Amino acid sequence: MPQENRLTSHALRRRQLLGAGLASALPLAAPQLASAASKSIVVGGLPVTCNLTLPIACVANATNNTSGGKAGGPLFEFEYSKYSGWPEIKESLMTGRIQAAYMLAPLVMDLVDKKIPLKIVSLGHRSGAVIMVRTDSAHKRFSDLKGKRIAIPSRFAVDFLFLRKMLARDGMTPKDIEIVEMAPPDMPAALYAKAVDAYCTGEPFGAAAQRAGYARPLAMTRDEWRNYICCVLTVREELIKENRPLVQELVNYVQAAGTWLDTGPVSRNKAVAIAAGRKFFNQDPNIIRFVMENPADRVTYGDLRMIKAEFDDLMKLSLEASTIKRPIAYESYVDESFVKNIKPVVITL
Known part of the structure; x- marks a missing residue:
């Protein structure tokens, strides 16, 4: 398997670290459906x-x-x-x-x-996608993330494509970093605990860490990928x-x-x-x-x-x-x- 696609799973359950108190998103059982001809x-x-x-x-x-x-x-x-x-x-x-x-x-x-x-x-x-790093980190450019651990929601997530675009801008590829797959609600806590160096995901999981004061956006789609x-x-x-x-x-x-x-x-x-x-x-x-x-x-x-x-x-x-x-x-x-x-x-x- 190419190193670029070596997406390792990661499970962290430390949401209590979020001072903002982001509620967990447990799946609810989907109700039984009526027939396709229903209203x-x-x-x-x-x-x-x-x-x-x-x-x-x-x-x-x-x-x-x-x-x-x-x-x-x-x-x-x-x-x-x-x-x-x-x-x-x-x-x-x-x-x-x-x-x-x-x-x-x-x-x-x-x-x-x-x-x-x-x-x-x-x-x-x-x-609506952001790439977050710790507020106290020295990361200013994507080249600063070489060799670092970056979390993404899924290899099918467009967040992953956004990350690839930003890496390419600095002459990098996913081979230059370590990518881990992680549920977005776990990402802010993982960054707080320094289990990852950055994460790329949709909101509100970037805003949760930013509002709590320990993370800042390194890139946002609103600036880099308007469509x-x-x-x-x-x-x-x-x-x-x-x-x-x-x-x-x-x-x-x-x-x-x-x-x-x-x-x-x-x-x-x-x-x-x-x-x-x-x-x-x-x-x-x-x-x-x-x-x-x-x-x-x-x-x-x-x-x-x-x-x-x-x-x-x-x-x-x-x-x-x-x-x-x-x-x-x-x-x-x-x-x-x-x-x-x-x-x-x-x-x-």
Whole structure:
């Protein structure tokens, strides 16, 4: 196995070191699903701000259903199911235990290549990844990390591709560092304990350590990769075949949630209160608010267009990283029809 791909597993359970008190993200059992022709759906997600459009879509949909804000037509229901990591959510989607989830885009490409019937139907966010080092470290450039231990969530994570881009800028490759795979909630504690020298992940796990005062960003996608995409709304193909109206309404709400989140501080403060609750992320609201404000475009949601050239670029980077083994046709893993047929939804939260 090439040294570049020697990704060793690492398990640290020291979250109590986080003074900010980031809540653990234990998986919740996904409720039993009704038939594909029903008017309700369970959507899997992780407690990360890259998935923030999902709880907003769920609450906005429930609010409109209750208040009669949606005039005419069937009342669809979306239920959020929290997972602790990509392996768990991947297995649930593969087996059909859930029929929709926010997934890593390269992981969807790989699963489709392995004949798992999935389609990406919407983006979930833009930007939102950071590479963190200790505040008291001397690391100013990526060349300073030569020979150091750096944690990533998964070899399928776009965070890993971001790290590769930053290393390449300083004339380095993953061969020049030691890479470990680690669950994002464990990364801040690992950095605090000096078990790793840096970590690359999505928010709020960079903000948790930064707000606590012992970490600082070495690089952020908002500065280095503005069209960064990672988490995408993915559904099983049989759901599309059997219940297009439900999928369309889910996309309508996710896209509307993205637009609403980027309207300003009022919306984002409401989003913080929703996402921090036990039903969703179950996290310290101050940490989520830190992500929303420092700076305000640390994660963005308003531009959820699906652009083929961007997915092609993502595939190229994934091929270079050996994350996927061969090119995969865009049309085989993306269904643009729902984004093209969006019906405006009013978010009243």
